[in-house]
Amino acid sequence: MKRQDYNIKDAGVTYIWALLIPIIVSFIISVFISRSPKDESGHFLIFQEVWFVCVLQIISALILASIYFFHTKKNNISYNACKIAKKTNVWNVLICVVLGISLCFLTDKFITMIAIGLDKIGININSSMNVPLSSFGYYVLSLFMIALLPALTEELLYRGVVLNGLRSLGKWPAILLSSLAFCLMHGNVAQFPYTFLLGVVLGYVMFETSNLVLCFVIHFLNNATVLTQMYVTQTSELPTLNTTYVLEAVLFFVLAIGIVVLAFWLLNVIKKKQEAKNGLSKETKLESENTKTLTIGSEAKAKNSKLSQFIQNSNKEEKNDEKVEKSSQTKQSHLRELSFLFVGYVVAVILTIVALL
Secondary structure, eight states, rough: BSSOOOOOOHHHHHHHHHHHHHHHHHHHHHTTTSSSSTTSSSSSSGGHHHHHHHHHHHHHHHHHHHHHHHHHHHHHBBBGGGOOSOOOHHHHHHHHHHHHHHHHHHHHHHHHHHHHHHHTTOOOOOOOOOOOOOSSHHHHHHHHIIIIIIHHHHHHHHIIIIIIIIIGOOOHHHHHHHHHHHHHHHHGGGGGGHHHHHHHHHHHHHOOOOOHHHHHHHHHHHHHHHHHHHHHHOOOOOOOOOOOHHHHHHHHHHHHHHHHHHHHHHHHHHHHHHHHHHHHHHHHHHHHHHHHHHHHHHHHHHHHHHHHHHHHHHHHHHHHHHHHHHHHHHHHHHHHHHHHHHHHHHHHHHHHHHHOO
């Protein structure tokens, strides 16, 4: 019988593979292009070719998708474990659309401010892969290759497997740990605050709606907004950093957090209303069944009160002992399984440091 849920070990193992396999593939590709021409900054010119960027994006998407499908099938896990729902609340969709678009706009200056600060201390975080968006055709192609594909495959892995695998730890531990994994995976120091915040938003949406499709929507709109800004402005130069810019950056970032908090509250309200609506008919049935059970139970207790009390007391003691043992075993099991995720964190940090050198 297939498993219906991912566990902590699934989360850690898939995360490690999602870090290591792209590095191995990147090394193989770098060997093949090692003799190709470079620009003045030492970056390979081939990374500025649209067809090559598209090939890299397809390879990256195939790697993440392959990890997801291979791990799920090998471990006999149901594909429904990633929680892709066919129906959703319209208000949830609207909230996610607003989050996907507004977060990028409001945090753009904050990310740029960090990038300027890193550039001043000699840390260059600019990517060697600059996609030309000089025409509308390239823009549309980029929406598919750079916005849609990563959104689909990353959500399958990081919310579908990693977050759902950490659910047994509780809501916020699962959200924060999966967000850290998502943040470190990108390896961009300047974007760490934003990618972590985005991970928290995606994780919370997943917990409140149990619908991975809404995470797809937010992630895609976030990526699409970035590309749209690049297409409209047609510039990659860093602006001048002054007091006004810093104040605006911090203010907009705080505003973004405020919007996130408001969205979280609305999602929670919608979830409670849906649960109340869905549970109304069930509660009516349960009440009638409980009434019958209580009637039968009260008659039985009247006849065997002393015997039942003795049995209940002994059962309580046994259950308490079992709970203590199970709690201890569960904690030890969680720590062992979390070791895979922590190894992934270490690998991601090392890869980020190496990329900066």
